[in-house]
Structures are given as structure tokens and as C-alpha cells.
Amino acid sequence: MIELNHIAKRFGDYPALHGVDLAIRPGEFIALLGPSGSGKTTLLRIIAGLEQQEEGRVLFDGEDVSARPVAERGVGFVFQHYALFRHMSVAENVGFGLSVRKGRLGLNRRQIREKAEELLKLVQLDGLGDRYPSQLSGGQRQRVALARALAIQPRLLLLDEPFGALDARVRKDLRRALRDLHNRVGLTSVFVTHDQEEALELADRVVVMNKGHIEQVGTPEEIYAHPATPFVSAFVGETNLLPGTAGDLHVRPHELAIVAEGPGASAVRVSNVFRKGGLWRIEGALADGTRLVEIDAAADAVLPQPGAVIHVRAQTSRSFEEEGATS
């Protein structure tokens, strides 16, 4: 169990985190999701011990580790740009955490090498132990970084934008590999991402962060279907803001239906219609011309021409009147 109690941190005059509380259960896969500057990476680095919080405590299994340096926390950390040691072979990289502690662990070179090979197999890089990082692709490097972090048998795996530097296809493969790995190893893991799709696809629970505090913690389904704040609604998934009787209504593109003109329907002037996966996406503006509206239509729907005026009605929607909607 990892507990964060009221973590606060500022960089100079800039508050990065104000009073964050979070509990992570054993074996959970957690995503810290937020835009840049939301404090998600700082929070991850505080959990690791790479950054020191100014207030609050970090508890690992009830024990306060706030004063412990990163080397003594037993966390595996995967960096966005891999941070592989370029002058060491892949196997030496993976075995580094064991080599520097071989005295204490009672391991010899051969045992370390065997352990490294074992881990390379786990991340599907068997046979590449003698290569150098410069000879690997980006996706392979990130797998090496993952194997290296796992080698020290951490109680917690932390990943900082692990797919950030990879292209879309490799990203998808690696995402699946990471999820598989988590299912097999069952290691408590926390990763930072600004990509909501990634967070919703991978995580058991998503922590949505904004401006140094937590907006909402929940399962991907809760976050997507029941956003707690206007920020979450707008940041996770696509959201239209339609005028309602009591403040703005937050409506997803697929929650809008094209209807005949009538009470409760909004007029939209269509500007663009294009394919989006298995659906059609209709873009337009509200009659007052200010707000952009995105509508999903079925593949076999009768499509309006650009320039036409259609009417839409929200089948479901959310409002956050008490807090006031963001736009």
C-alpha cells in the first residue's frame, strides 16, 4: 500500500503541487493523467524520492519513507528518454542494479548475467544482451529500461511518460506488452501520461490532475462516464458544451443525435464531414456561431452536406452548475 498524505511542493514561486492525497493499493496499475504543468511528473518523482516534497508524507506499507533517498526506496523508475547507460551493453544495463549491490546480494558476474538474460526474455528481447543501446530501436530501448528497473525487484514500478518518445505503432505494441507484463508480474505500478487514451486503456484506476491538485480518481469507466468536474469532462474524451437551462451541458459527440427541428434541439451549421474510424464525424458551429460542435454519426447514417443546418439533441449530458463550467 502506497499512501501520499497532503504532498505539497513548489519550484521557486511556482506551486507544483498543493496538498495531494492518494492511496495506491497493492498490485494496482495507476495512471497519473493531466496536461503539462499539472504536477503529475513531480508527484511521480516525489514517490520515487527523486524530488523532495516540502510538506506531507510518503508512506510505503505504513512506513514513512519521506527521508529515505531514492537508492533506498526500492522503486523501479523508467524514464521518458530511457536513460540507458550508453557505454554499457544491454545485459550490463539490465544487470546494473544487481552489480552495484553484488556484495550485499552475494551474487557473482555469471549469476547477474543469467538474471539479466531472464529479464530480457520477460520483455521479449532475448538474445540482444550483447548489443549496445545505440543499436536498438526506441521501443527496444524502452523495454531494456523496463527490464533494468525490474531487475532490482522493486516493490513499486514508476514510469514517466513511458511511451512519450515513441511513434504510434510502437506505442501500441509496448502498451499491450506493459499491460501483459503487469498482469503476469502483478507489480504495483504508477505511470504518468498526458494521453487520455493511454490512461483509459491501461490503468486500473486513473488519477486526473490539474494545476497541482487531483481532480478525480476513479476507474476508466467512472472517469469517462461520470466525470466529477468540468475539467475532467473536457480533458478526458471529447466534449461539446451546449447551452442548457442551468449553465452549460457537457455532451460527448456520440451522445448527440440528429433530430427534427423542435423544442430542446440546437441548430448546428455543418462545416465539415469526415471519416473517423468506423463512424462519421460531423463538425459544425452553433447558430450563434461561437461554439464548435462535434457529432458522431453511424457509418450508414444519412449525412448532411457542409453548409447545411441540422438539429441535434443531447440524449445524455452532464452539468456542473455549482462550480461553473469551463470552456
Add this chain to the structure above:
Amino acid sequence: MSAAASRATTEAPFIRWLLIGLALAWLVLLLGLPLAAVFAEALRDGWAAFRAAIVTPDALAAIRLTLIVAAISVPLNTLFGLAASWAIAKFEFTGKSLLITLIDLPFSVSPVVSGLIFVLIFGAQGVFGEWFIDHDIKVIFAVPGIVLATVFITFPFVARELIPLMQEQGRSDEEAALSLGANGWQTFWHVTLPNIRWGLLYGVLLCNARAMGEFGAVSVVSGHIRGETNTMPLHVEILYNEYDFVGAFAVASLLAGLALVTLALKTALEWRFDLGNKGARH
């Protein structure tokens, strides 16, 4: 860039060859000819005379002193350069830009002025003069003064080479090592040092070349005592002033040879450096 695009954006061949030719002619005139002259003068009376000029007791003493001074100041400045660039590249602290400016100070002050400062501080009339006389310590007009002046003159070389390199490499390699359980020393030895080794060697090489070749500051603090406080550059000047041209040029050719070796090593290092970096970029 395709060949066509590069042709469209560069000068005509005639202009290109003219520029390259001018640069080469300038180099030959200002560097090649003097260098050739040094060796030609040194060997004018043949190998025997050259050898005889080198093995005079005064020349040997100058060579010995130069090697001693370099052997003390280069390791000191390597340590200082490592410490300063580590602090500047890896930490945030107030006064950082002041420190960077101060590191450049020896480059911006005339070496003669640097020498005079040491005379003012450590000389007989200086701030610590009486204390040194009371304790029978000689700094100025003695080896310690020469070492001090050389250390001062050469301290930017290693630091200047390493600061941009370390800043570019960032902190994440070190953080990764620490997160894997390495202690500070292991992190430095296994991660930081291999990452900067070529840049460090390059800086040490330049530092050494200057330490052996420094004239101005050393000249002020040395006192020119033959066989005792003359380094090679000072010895060259004395011989030259005494119209012993073969002797002067023979010792000068050793310094010129050192410069050539430094240049060759530097080129080799740069080549290695590029190669090492190319693989590491992602």
C-alpha cells in the same frame, strides 16, 4: 539535403575554391611557415648541435621544472574542473552565473596581470609577505609561485569543456543509477565519468598544453633563476636574448612538438567523440 538543394543554396564553385584557397594561404603564412622555421633553425647546425643544446644542465632543469609544474597543475585543475562542472550542470543554486563568469576570468585577464596579482599577494611586499619571510617560505621567485600562476591560468580548460557537455546530458542517467541502488561514488565512476570521458580527456589535453607553454604569468613570478625557476618557455627567451639561436630553437622545437602532438590527439579525440555521440543520440 539532396544534391540539387545543396547546389541551390551554396556559393558557386569558383567562390568556394577562392575562399578555401585564401584560408589555406593564410594558415600556411601564419602557422605553417613559422612552425617550419622553428624546426629548421633548431636543426641548422645538425643533430649533434640540437642534441647538445637540449642536454645542457639549464635546459634539462627547465624541462624538468615544466614537467613538474604540469604534473601538479593539470591534476588539480582536472579535479577542480570536474567539481565545478558537476555543480553547475547538475544543481540549481544562487550565484551560479557568477561562478561561470569567474571560471572564465583567467581567459579575460592578461597573464601578466595574473602574475602581478600573485606577486602582490605572496611577494615580500605583499599581503602575506612578512608571514612567509618569518616562516621561511618562498612562494614568489620559486617553484610554488610558478605552480600557483599556472594553476590560475589553466583552470578554465577542463571546466569549460565539461559544462556544456554535462548540461546537455542532463541528470536522468545519474538518477537512473541512483534509483537502481548505486551510491554517489558508483554513480560517478560507472555512469558520469564514462559519459564525459572524451570531453574530459580533451580538456586535460588543452590544460596540459597551456600549463607547459604558459609564459606571461610565469615570467612575472619566476625571477628567472637559471637552473632553478626557469620553465621551458622562459628558457627559450633567455637563450634567444643571448643570441644562442640554435639552443633557443631547439628547446622551442620541443614545445612546438608538444603542440603538434596535442593537436593530433585532439583531432583523434574529436573523431572518437563524434563517433561516441552519434550512437548515443536518439
